[in-house]
Amino acid sequence: MIDIQHLSFKYPDRTQAALNDVTLQLPMKKWTAVIGHNGSGKSTLARLIDGLLIPSSGTIKIDELLVDEKNLQQLRQQIGLVFQNPDNQFVGTTVADDVAFGLENHQIPHDQMQARIDESLKAVGMQDFADSEPAMLSGGQKQRVALAGILAIGPRVIILDEATSMLDPKGRHDLLKLLKKLIAERDMTVISITHDPVELSLSDYTVVLDHGKVAMQGETTTLLQDPAKLADLHLALPFAQQLQLLLKKRGINVPAQYLDSERMVEWLCQQLNS
């Protein structure tokens, strides 16, 4: 469990706190979506969990590991972060060098490197690009390389900080599909900071942040049962929930439980046939 207690953080050049007394328990081996407006403190939360920022007050524990300056190296081994801009997290001059960058930092012996690089590039389907330069890759491919760099270290937690927001729809779809598969295979925990309704609907658990506070949290299916509340916070909803809201507005009685798009189609067909 990722246990966050009374976490507050203020950027030195701002008057308002980015996070204000946030207390959260995020489940391990699950996919958690963190949603909210720009400036709601989502990305700050991600950086605090990875120890990239030091909280003004409060504590974060990943299982028993306290997020603290003393544990940084261990922490970085357990948490991988994929950032928004595919270009600004690609360090190596080739794909293989980029994956190796993390291994070198964690002082993995040279004789293990090649196997780890091959294995993780294969896991993300980039094995044929090992010698390619970043300029030859698309945004989606670069994000997959970033993911490979993280997989090579073998962390328990992956944080996606709007990792799909700069990709085209196809790149985004492919990356999410790949993530879903990898997470199932490797029993990993995912925290995805996102605006993307599709990413939201993929998650098991959702946290809604608003002005540095937790506005809502719970199982995603439970939260999506009441899409009106999310819509009040001006958050983008998955297509099925948008439809649900619009139908309600027209006075059509939609079941109050959560419907994913497949079940929505089923329900609609039923209604149209009867």
Add this chain to the structure above:
Amino acid sequence: MGNAKVILGAYVPGSSWLHHLDPRVKLFSCFWYVVIVFLASNWLGYLWLFIVLGALIALSRLPLKLYWRGIKPLFWIILFTVAIQLLFSSGGHVYWQWGWLAITSGGFYQSAIILARFILIITISTVLTATTPTLQLAAAMEAFMKPLRYLHVPVNQIAVMLMIVLRFIPTIMDETTKVMNAQKSRGVNFDEGSLIERARRLEPLLIPLFVGSFKRAEELATAMEARGYDPDAPRTKYRVLHWHRNDTLAMIGLTLATIILLATRLMSAGMLF
């Protein structure tokens, strides 16, 4: 991406004997060759240097045209220097004189030496850069910098810096093109006007690039930190250079070439044969 090829793009992929040599051997040999160019003292020495260079070009299995392309951009500088030597050097038989300008046999001799040195040095550098990928050259430089560690030079950090420079040149080039197009679409004309006017027009190009680079640097620093980079911590290495038998052979060849060159010096001094 295309632009980067022009700047760093001296490398021509191939599988020749030279391509497979250790980059440390190649970098050192190139440096050494430049040193011994200045040790040649007579035409025999230069002849020998040209023979060695010819052999290396043959070993690189790259077309001669490529080496000519190395010299071409410097053509005017070479011509200018040779002309200066020709007109201002004195000594020997005077063929032509006008005021303090003179063409003498000494001048001919001096300018021939300058020309030979230019060609040798430029071409040997082309042999190096054409057969060695930039990344390997960087690795070789890092290897040579290693002893500086004892003088507290942060060699590891310099190596990472070098890698980032190589990595981001194409990206920044791309961005330059984008900003230029954006400004052109707003009516900035980069190609017309006096030199000063044109220089002033670079302002709307440089400021966005500068700001963008800082933003990039900040994000990159965060990403590197998240991936466990600590500038002061020891790191293992992915790219390890291996010394092969051919590298030893190359070093022996270099030694022999140097000995023969020194022999040509002695010959001119009449100490040999």
